[in-house]
Amino acid sequence: MLRYSFLPSDYNPMVLLLGEAEDLRLLGGTLRHFAAEPREARFEELGFATPDGGTTILLRPASDRAGMRRTGEGEALEWLLSPDQARAFAEQLYTLASPDSPAGSEMLGPDAANAREGIPVKASRGEFSDSFLVSER
Incomplete structure (x- = not known):
């Protein structure tokens, strides 16, 4: 199951996605x-992703x-993507999911938060434990 959370920070906020290859x-x-059929989707409804700490992500066409x-x-995060970006x-x-890569990460967005490109999204495999996800419960 892909786990994800918004990690708030004054200097380096990010959305962290933790998962295995599949x-x-x-x-x-x-x-x-x-990319082929841009339309809104909620991460929680994808069937393979679960939020931590109440993070809600809406995938929307940019x-x-x-x-x-x-x-x-306290509101949902919007991930606005063009087909090319997606x-x-x-x-x-x-x-990152390749059998040749047992661990690693990819930045899906800017390296640092900024007004133009938004909040960084980091997808990680085998680098972090679930304790890195923030719980707001």
Whole structure:
């Protein structure tokens, strides 16, 4: 199961996605499908992803500014992607899920939070334990 959480920080906020190879392949397939047929999807409804700490992510087609953004305090995060970005991120996830790569990570978005590109999204395999995910319960 792909686990994810928004990790708030004054200097380096990020969304952390933790999963095994199959989880990352499933997310890559979802992004490829999104690239072909862009439409809104909730991560919780994908069937292979589960949030920690109440994080909600809405995957939406980008009309102008792409990136992961908070819509408000305690609100869902929006991941606005163009078809080209979704395809590129899918390829990064497939590379990370490769049998030749037992551990590693990929940045799916900016390396640091900024107003133009939004919040960094880091997909990780075998690098972090679930204790890195923030629990807001």
